Amino acid sequence: MLRIVSIDEQRLTTAADLLAKGFPERDAGFWARGVSRLHAYARDHDFASVGSILLAKDEPVGVLLKIPGYHMTTGQKLLNLSSWYVDARYRWFAPRMLQEAMADDTFVYTDFSPSENAIKLNQQLGFRTFASRNLLFALPFTALFGRNAGTVLPIDQVPEGGLSARQVDGINLHMKLGCMALAIKLHDTCHPVILDVISKRRIPMARVLYATSAQTVVDNLRPLSRFLLKRGVPLLSMVTPADVQVRHAINPWPAHAYQIKGVWQDDVINEMFSERVFLNA
Known part of the structure; x- marks a missing residue:
């Protein structure tokens, strides 16, 4: 039984x-x-x-x-x-x-990390599969040549009311779990970004866990790169939809797929509640 x-x-x-x-x-x-x-x-x-x-x-x-x-x-x-x-x-x-x-x-x-067999079964149960790329950025290079549309703020320098109460709660939770948070300020709007930092061959690498859109990160690679370099992080990885135009990146990993069942904003990066965070995978 x-x-x-x-x-x-x-x-x-x-x-x-x-x-x-x-x-x-x-x-x-x-x-x-x-x-x-x-x-x-x-x-x-x-x-x-x-x-x-x-x-x-x-x-x-x-x-x-x-x-x-x-x-x-x-x-x-x-x-x-x-x-x-x-x-x-x-x-x-x-x-x-x-x-x-x-x-x-x-x-x-x-x-966020389905096996080939799981992809087929998940699709039968109503999941959609999204093809994307896991890109790698060398921050000393993008600090010089990346786009520069806005300003990067340390999370404790975001103006009062710049983030919603729900965003503040989510950021605080992930900072307690060892993640890093910042905000990209475009015009009068603050866009939160959450990253975790791991070691790849003993080199610190930040991974984007949450951003309001991949394009927001891409458009602000220069200030973001400088922010991370000041904190001793020379590499950045980010999962991006295939249609996002990205310069100054390499694609060193196999094709990345993730699956969703339900309403989902395709351009949002949202792996806040993935095994990356809770299992340190």
């Missing part, structure tokens, strides 16, 4: 063990830390669960993480599906796990 149960505090270790089995390129310690971090976030924000475990009788045979969040501008509820693994003996039941995870139609559902 197969049944699906929620990942509660007593099942965190079980979830981490399943994830380590399904994704052996990461060790058990990585998954234990990530699941604990995600659980703490959900507990502090009154979210019911961070995912599901599939049981065959009492044997854990599958896991799916669910990262809840909201759109910083509209308030729309979001749920990111991540790190999905089912033992080969029970793969036939995998679609049921996804259907159970998406039972609430008041959410917009996302999958």
Whole structure:
């Protein structure tokens, strides 16, 4: 008999063990830390669960993480599906796990890192697939030759009322999680940008997690580059729609696809509630 149960505090270790089995390129310690971090976030924000475990009788045979969040501008509820693994003996039941995870139609559902098999299954369940590029910018170069449409402000220098209360809450949450925030000021409007900083071959690299549009970032690469260079970050990566015109970038990674079920603004970069943040993936 197969049944699906929620990942509660007593099942965190079980979830981490399943994830380590399904994704052996990461060790058990990585998954234990990530699941604990995600659980703490959900507990502090009154979210019911961070995912599901599939049981065959009492044997854990599958896991799916669910990262809840909201759109910083509209308030729309979001749920990111991540790190999905089912033992080969029970793969036939995998679609049921996804259907159970998406039972609430008041959410917009996302999958920012789907496998080839997941892409096909997600499409059958109503997801749209977006083709995009994950671009890399060398900031010493773009600091000289990038576009310069507006001004970059440290987040603590944004004028009072320049950001909505929901935007401030989202920024504060992500800064507590170790992310960096700033604002691009165009005319009289402040556009928040959230980044995380990781190390690539021991070189700091910022990744854009949120921006009101990829074009806003592209149009302000010169001041943004100088802002990040002053903070010791020489590289920037950003996922952009294929139709955004970008100069001074290279495309060193394979084609990037993400999937959405529900209403989505295609030009907005919004990976605030992705595994990048909560699992440090």
